[in-house]
Amino acid sequence: MTHGVLLLDGGLGQELIRRSPSPAHHHWSLQVMLEEPDLVAEVHRDFCDAGANIACLNTYAITRKRLARGQNLPPIGELLDRARQLGEQGAAASQNADAAMIASLPPLVASYRPDTQLPLEQAIGEYRELIALQKETVDGFLAETIPSISEAEAVLTAAEQEGVRIVLGLTVSDEDGQQLRSGESLADALAAIERFNLLAVVINCSKPEVISEALAILSESRLPFGAFANGFTSIDALEPGGVVDVLEARKDLGPEQYAAFAESWLDAGASVIGGCCEVGPDHIRALSTLLKSRGHEQLAWSDLAA
DSSP: OOOOEEEOOOOHHHHHHHHOSSOOOTTHHHHHHHHOHHHHHHHHHHHHHHTOSEEEOSOTTOSHHHHTTSSSOOOHHHHHHHHHHHHHHHHHTSSOTTOEEEEEEOOSSOTTOGGGOOOHHHHHHHHHHHHHHHTTTSSEEEEEEEOSHHHHHHHHHHHHHHTOOOEEEEOBOSSOTTBBTTSOBHHHHHHHTTTSOOSEEEEESSOHHHHHHHHHHHTTSSSOEEEEEOOBSOSTTOOTTOOGGGSOBOSSOOHHHHHHHHHHHHHTTOSEEEEOTTOOHHHHHHHHHHHHHHTOOEEOGGGGGO
């Protein structure tokens, strides 16, 4: 019998860079949200119209350490509220008004760089703040692009202490799907998080070619699992505090090619799929078509907790 699948959305930040006339900088997603808010709502609308059952909110850049790099930004709670409101606005304007509002919990300092992570207790405290500020107003949390066991334990401990269950997104090496960006083994990471009550574990913001290797390991765990890949040629050029437009998009990963990778993830048993950076609404539409053609029931976020 064909299993049910939750279809996530795609890469919000890269879509904002593509659509906004403003030059990108290290607070690009926040600046667009403040200066061109309708663009954020528009991207959420387009992903929901493409078939996504969630709107992953524009909260990836909203952490204490990331905000400290900017000037004259609104308070953290105001930014989080604004991101949710724009997600709600976009979903309401789409054909999927029931899409779940899901807050992104990112690495607290920098993407892909486990060497920048905070001490464990500080990280737990900062993740707890982000969860506490949002847990009464969003439908769930997706920890994204987590590069190390330590950062995974921090966000999962924070979620446990705040009484919420989350989806954990780990990012793996571009050369080896069996290793996190930290160099730690994915198998060791799964063993370390075994004690937590997750909704699911996924691989995200990694090359699609290495994800199949990673899913072979995830499939051996007790957890629902899945993946959403990026469309970068490489992430090596991005430095902490840098601007993601220094990274180059692949030209061989259109909607049909991406859906072909996703089909192999479904064959491996993935029950959560979607897209990350450089994966747009057309890619998500291709995934929605794929799910329908294979006869998969499209799950809601709430089904993960059932």
